[in-house]
Amino acid sequence: MPDHSSNSNEVDIEFRNATKRFENVVAVDDVSLSVERGAFFSFLGPSGCGKTTSLRLIAGFDQPSEGDVFISGASVVGIPPHKRPVNMVFQQYALFPHMDVAENIGYGLRQRSPKPDRQDITRRVDETLEMVRLSGYGKRRVWELSGGQQQRVALARALINHPTCLLLDEPLAALDRKLRREMQIELQTLQRDVGITFILVTHDQEEALSMSDRICIMREGRIVQSGSPRELYDEPLNRYVADFVGKTNFFDGEIIEARDSAITLKSESGQVLVGVQPKKAAPLVNGSRACVAVRPEMISINAADKNVGDDSIALHGEVMNRIFLGEHSEYLVATVEYGEVMVLSPKSVENSNRSFAPGDRVSLSWRPESVLVLGDT
Amino acid sequence: MRIYAIAVFLFLYVPIGIIVLFSFNAGRHASELRGLSIQWYGKALSNPFVGDAFTTSLIVALSVAVLSSLMGTAAALALQRLKGSLRVLFDGLIYISVMIPGIVIGIATLVALVTVFDFLNPILASLWPEGVKPPKLHMGYASVIAAHTLFTMSLVIILVRARIAGMDRALIEASMDLYATPWRTFYQVTLPQIYPAILAGFLLSFTFSFDDFIISFFVAGANTTLPIYIFSSIRRGITPEVNAIGTMVLAVSLILLMTAQFLLRSRVNR
Ligand SMILES: Nc1ncnc2c1ncn2[C@@H]1O[C@H](COP(=O)(O)OP(=O)(O)OP(=O)(O)O)[C@@H](O)[C@H]1O
Ligand SMILES: [Mg+2]
Numbered sequence: 001m002p003d004h005s006s007n008s009n010e011v012d013i014e015f016r017n018a019t020k021r022f023e024n025v026v027a028v029d030d031v032s033l034s035v036e037r038g039a040f041f042s043f044l045g046p047s048g049c050g051k052t053t054s055l056r057l058i059a060g061f062d063q064p065s066e067g068d069v070f071i072s073g074a075s076v077v078g079i080p081p082h083k084r085p086v087n088m089v090f091q092q093y094a095l096f097p098h099m100d101v102a103e104n105i106g107y108g109l110r111q112r113s114p115k116p117d118r119q120d121i122t123r124r125v126d127e128t129l130e131m132v133r134l135s136g137y138g139k140r141r142v143w144e145l146s147g148g149q150q151q152r153v154a155l156a157r158a159l160i161n162h163p164t165c166l167l168l169d170e171p172l173a174a175l176d177r178k179l180r181r182e183m184q185i186e187l188q189t190l191q192r193d194v195g196i197t198f199i200l201v202t203h204d205q206e207e208a209l210s211m212s213d214r215i216c217i218m219r220e221g222r223i224v225q226s227g228s229p230r231e232l233y234d235e236p237l238n239r240y241v242a243d244f245v246g247k248t249n250f251f252d253g254e255i256i257e258a259r260d261s262a263i264t265l266k267s268e269s270g271q272v273l274v275g276v277q278p279k280k281a282a283p284l285v286n287g288s289r290a291c292v293a294v295r296p297e298m299i300s301i302n303a304a305d306k307n308v309g310d311d312s313i314a315l316h317g318e319v320m321n322r323i324f325l326g327e328h329s330e331y332l333v334a335t336v337e338y339g340e341v342m343v344l345s346p347k348s349v350e351n352s353n354r355s356f357a358p359g360d361r362v363s364l365s366w367r368p369e370s371v372l373v374l375g376d377t
Numbered sequence: 378m379r380i381y382a383i384a385v386f387l388f389l390y391v392p393i394g395i396i397v398l399f400s401f402n403a404g405r406h407a408s409e410l411r412g413l414s415i416q417w418y419g420k421a422l423s424n425p426f427v428g429d430a431f432t433t434s435l436i437v438a439l440s441v442a443v444l445s446s447l448m449g450t451a452a453a454l455a456l457q458r459l460k461g462s463l464r465v466l467f468d469g470l471i472y473i474s475v476m477i478p479g480i481v482i483g484i485a486t487l488v489a490l491v492t493v494f495d496f497l498n499p500i501l502a503s504l505w506p507e508g509v510k511p512p513k514l515h516m517g518y519a520s521v522i523a524a525h526t527l528f529t530m531s532l533v534i535i536l537v538r539a540r541i542a543g544m545d546r547a548l549i550e551a552s553m554d555l556y557a558t559p560w561r562t563f564y565q566v567t568l569p570q571i572y573p574a575i576l577a578g579f580l581l582s583f584t585f586s587f588d589d590f591i592i593s594f595f596v597a598g599a600n601t602t603l604p605i606y607i608f609s610s611i612r613r614g615i616t617p618e619v620n621a622i623g624t625m626v627l628a629v630s631l632i633l634l635m636t637a638q639f640l641l642r643s644r645v646n647r
Contacts, residue, residue: 061550081553082562088554094547098569107565108555161555 011073012037012165012197013058018067020053020221027053029221030067035199035214037164040191042200042208044244045218051201054218055167058199060084072164082111087158088167092174093150095142101153102138105129108161128160131190148179155190165197172207184211205245209233217241235278239374242293249299249341250291255373258284263373265290269337273313275373284375294371296344301331303354304361315341315364319356329355333362393627400620417621427622430606434587437518437602441525442583448526449533450575454567456534457541474531483595486524490516490596516598524596525586532585533578536641540574577637584633588626 013035020028027050035041043051056062057069060081068075076084087108095104106125109116116124129135132152142150151171158166171187172180188211191198202208208215209229216226217240225237229245236242239250253265253273261277263284273292277284284290304316317335331343341364345355356362400418404411421427456467494514505511548570552562590604597605603626610619 059550059554061553080559081550082556082558086554088551090547090551092545092547094545094551096548096551096566107552107557111556111558111561157555 010037011035012039012071013041013199014070014073015054015057016068016070018054018057018064018069020050020057020062021065026221028057028064031221031223032067033216033223033226035165035197037197038195040188040198040200040211040213042202042212042215043218044202044205044208044215046203046244049218050221051203051218052169053221055088055169055199055201058084058086058165059088059167085163086165086167087161087163088169089151089154089158089171091169091171093154095150095153095157097143099142100138101134101140101142101145102129104142104153105138105156105160107157124160128156131159132156147175148183151175151183155187159190159194159196163196165199168198168200170201170203172202173204180207187211209245215245217244235280236293236372236374237278237281239291239293239376242372242374247296247342247344249294249296249338251294251338252289252291255284255286255288255290258286263290265292265373267337271337274368275371276369277373282375284373288375290373290375292371293374294366296330296342297328297346298366298370299341299343299364300349300366301333301343301345301356302363302365303356304363313366313368317341317362317364319358319360319362321358322356331356331362333364335364396620397624397627399617400624402617402620404617417617418625421618421621421625424618426601426606427603430601430603433518433600434603437521437525437593437600438583438587440518440522441529441586442579444522445526445529445533445582446575446579449530449578450537450571452530453534453537453541456538471531471534474528475535477528479528479589479591482524482528483592486520486527486592487516487595490520516596517600520596520598521593521600521602524592525582525589528592529578529582529585532581533575536574536578536581537571540571544570573640577640580633580637580640584630584637588630 011034015031015033018028018031019026029050031050031054043054045051053062057064058071060076060079060083063077068077070076071084071086096107099107102122102125105128106121109121109124125138126135129138132155134149134152134156137145137149137153142153145153151174154171168187172183175183184207187198200208200212209232212229214226214228215232217224217232219240225232225241227235232241232245236245242248243250251265251267251273253267253271255263256266256272257264258277261279263275263277265273265275267273275292315333315335315337317333317337319331320334320340321332323330327347329345329347331345333341333343335341343364401413401415402411403414403416456464459467498511498513501514502511544567548566549562552566553559557565588604589602590608593602593605594608601609603622607619607622610616
């Protein structure tokens with residue numbers, strides 16, 4: 001008996017230099033990655049960056065033009081979808097319209113040989129319906145269900161087969177905001193309960209950040225960076241990632257001094273900016289262009305006349321807009337030096353200090369050791 | 378404009394109305410109406426020639442419908458996978474074969490078959506052992522069925538293609554993803570999605586073949602289909618009996634056509 005139990009480092013899905021070419025586009029370009037068994041993994045990227053194609057390489061709807069794809073350690077290149085131990089939840093659900101809910105969910109079991117007997121199928125369909133909180137809906141027609149219910153049927157139809165890995169292609173894109181939030185939580189709980197590897201495709205960074213253990217950020221078919229949500233947020237390797245994950249202010253400049261990871265930039269207006277380079281990023285050289293990335297919550301906002309500490313970098317400007325977000329206030333400040341800058345100010349500071357209204361003159365400051373200097377690629 | 382439209386409709390439907398009306402004529406002449414009766418329907422149905430012609434037509438039409446829906450569906454599915462210029466070529470050929478007038482199909486099939494038969498018959502005769510009568514190829518059921526199928530198959534292809542195009546491709550992928558083999562995917566997912574189009578194609582093919590006179594006239598050989606029978610009996614004068622036959626054919630055709638229309642209207646995903 002092979003031991004399937006608790007080796008958490010076991011690799012479930014692996015790409016080795018996988019490339020997928022269509023007539024004149026390279027949809028997936030030399031991608032290598034591995035996904036651990038039981039992980040919640042996300043592909044994140046803008047439209048057309050090759051997320052769906054990556055998923056289809058795992059499901060078997062497309063075959064790599066070059067390279068290799070492995071499931072549980074075995075190469076699956078050339079193996080048709082119906083012989084692969086993974087299941088997919090489609091973006092528009094793709095429920096069979098000529099079957100009722102129970103028939104849809106039992107579909108995968110009925111294809112097995114030997115076919116499980118009728119009572120067995122019925123029992124497992126009922127269990128799965130209960131798992132997705134749709135008990136009693138078995139006899140409904142699928143088109144009578146709401147979007148959220150259809151989505152749960154699609155999930156049940158895949159999960160009933162106990163796949164080693166579940167593939168989800170933007171499963172929540174068709175749902176409204178509130179329902180999407182609920183389903184995100186449900187999916188996460190479900191994934192922990194069943195212990196199956198989930199691979200999610202999304203272009204919604206918030207969704208990826210809140211749900212996944214690991215995220216792989218793609219651009220034009222290539223992986224830009226992969227890591228835990230924390231890593232991606234705290235240590236983006238370049239401007240693209242920082243821009244994609246969370247909100248960021250970028251201040252461009254030319255590098256005038258690069259000592260180890262401490263970098264000094266000079267902006268076009270002549271201001272000197274400093275910051276540190278992420279540990280894993282490719283080293284930056286003197287004279288090249290780069291930017292300082294400052295998250296809105298790292299900036300403190302003060303009245304223009306107030307003195308800030310010596311080692312802080314200060315910009316001056318005028319408040320253009322303030323949005324009250326409950327726990328935070330979001331300011332848009334037009335600075336003399338860099339144009340619009342976004343600032344997130346927590347409620348505690350708002351209360352003890354003072355809050356600002358449009359038209360107020362303010363100064364913005366941050367501590368240089370807490371900001372990153374990033375290259376463009 | 379309105380008067381013009383009314384005139385056109387009158388021109389189209391009044392003759393048909395008259396035929397239906399006169400088929401219920403109690404008198405023996407087609408030209409004067411003497412009370413209503415269904416006696417001519419009885420006469421027509423008990424006429425052995427009508428019976429034979431009807432059977433022939435039924436055999437031909439059923440064969441045509443079965444053959445063209447099978448081959449047409451298979452062709453439509455295969456064409457769906459075709460890409461580029463080859464697909465454009467086949468699409469063009471299919472539409473052309475629907476637009477070609479029946480008389481051209483009739484003559485062309487006749488000429489083609491006669492040429493092939495003339496070529497093959499001596500060869501067959503020489504191949505057969507001495508003293509045994511060799512088979513002789515000639516016009517008959519097979520030639521009418523072939524000529525009709527040529528035309529109706531294109532109809533089925535067009536109908537089924539339209540249905541496949543309206544179908545969600547993800548359904549097929551979902552089925553494959555859920556461990557169904559290609560064959561099981563076909564009869565569990567594809568077929569239930571496209572069968573209304575196939576059935577409609579079947580009914581249209583049947584109606585076309587059952588009503589067709591022109592093509593049959595050229596290639597039916599010694600067989601008499603119902604339209605051919607009607608044509609030949611009209612030459613002996615129009616009788617209420619012919620009207621009765623015409624009315625029955627009309628009724629059957631209309632029912633089949635309306636059923637086909639209904640099937641085609643049913644929504645793709647329901
Ligand atoms: N079957 C195909 N034939 C040709 N090109 C394709 C095919 N499938 C995908 N592509 C191309 O490959 C690229 C990646 O497509 P893919 O569907 O993987 O993007 P995606 O990241 O899923 O985008 P989206 O967020 O819009 O779904 C695109 O440029 C797309 O046009
Ligand atoms: Mg996609």
